[in-house]
Amino acid sequence: MSIASIFTRTDFASGASRLANAAVDLLFPKRCVGCDREGAFLCQECLAELPRLEPPFCFLCGQPGRLMMRLCLSCWERPLEIDGIRAPYRMEGAVREAVHALKYQYVRALAPTLGHLLAEFIAASPDLSGPADVLVPVPLHPRRERSRGYNQSLLLARETGKVLGLPVEDRALRRLRATPSQARTASQKERRANVSEAFAADATLIQGRRVVLVDDVCTTGATLEACAIALKEAGAASVWGLTLAREV
Numbered sequence: 001m002s003i004a005s006i007f008t009r010t011d012f013a014s015g016a017s018r019l020a021n022a023a024v025d026l027l028f029p030k031r032c033v034g035c036d037r038e039g040a041f042l043c044q045e046c047l048a049e050l051p052r053l054e055p056p057f058c059f060l061c062g063q064p065g066r067l068m069m070r071l072c073l074s075c076w077e078r079p080l081e082i083d084g085i086r087a088p089y090r091m092e093g094a095v096r097e098a099v100h101a102l103k104y105q106y107v108r109a110l111a112p113t114l115g116h117l118l119a120e121f122i123a124a125s126p127d128l129s130g131p132a133d134v135l136v137p138v139p140l141h142p143r144r145e146r147s148r149g150y151n152q153s154l155l156l157a158r159e160t161g162k163v164l165g166l167p168v169e170d171r172a173l174r175r176l177r178a179t180p181s182q183a184r185t186a187s188q189k190e191r192r193a194n195v196s197e198a199f200a201a202d203a204t205l206i207q208g209r210r211v212v213l214v215d216d217v218c219t220t221g222a223t224l225e226a227c228a229i230a231l232k233e234a235g236a237a238s239v240w241g242l243t244l245a246r247e248v
Contacts, residue, residue, distance in 0.1 A: 034093065053248070062084065085218055088121040118160045133237075140175065173201050173230065195223050208236075218247065
């Protein structure tokens with residue numbers, strides 16, 4: 001039985017969660033999440049074979065596939081209110097293992113590696129490298145963050161910001177209510193309803209700034225869109241979504 005599984009079944013508060021996180025990071029040797037080779041969380045061979053998300057993809061939601069002009073059928077019929085969503089990888093293989101390790105298995109030490117990948121992607125992306133004044137992580141509800149001990153999106157944003165020299169505003173956006181996990185919500189319509197009006201933004205931190213929202217995974221874009229609506233209502237000049245992986 002792993003240290004992580006022991007702690008996740010307890011009712012201890014955030015202090016126990018932080019202890020579990022520190023113990024896992026300290027005691028478990030670095031092994032590649034893709035091939036289990038010791039030495040790094042992602043070895044050079046697995047890094048070279050990460051499942052990249054290649055065009056063509058929808059200019060708005062970032063979903064790959066057949067397009068009507070620059071948009072997919074869904075965005076053609078109902079355009080998103082976010083300026084665009086981008087992700088460097090498909091949610092499969094070593095990328096899926098890395099996301100799950102960071103998000104559910106308390107391997108916070110993965111964040112620098114994954115943050116570097118996001119920074120490289122931003123620097124190479126004309127869509128994202130221009131409209132970026134500030135990085136804003138998608139927030140967890142305080143109760144869920146206390147239970148987990150950290151927000152994986154904030155870890156990714158901080159590491160990405162370090163590489164690019166971009167500020168991270170983790171207080172710019174807050175979650176107003178505890179919504180059910182999007183992974184348990186079936187349709188795109190249900191996902192949008194699940195997070196509708198679930199976020200609020202601080203205009204003093206956002207007004208007039210070009211925001212890049214950071215999250216770990218995008219499925220339908222419903223959460224990113226709900227965040228973007230709140231940020232734009234608070235005066236953000238533009239809002240792009242950036243996730244490490246995309247479900248396709």
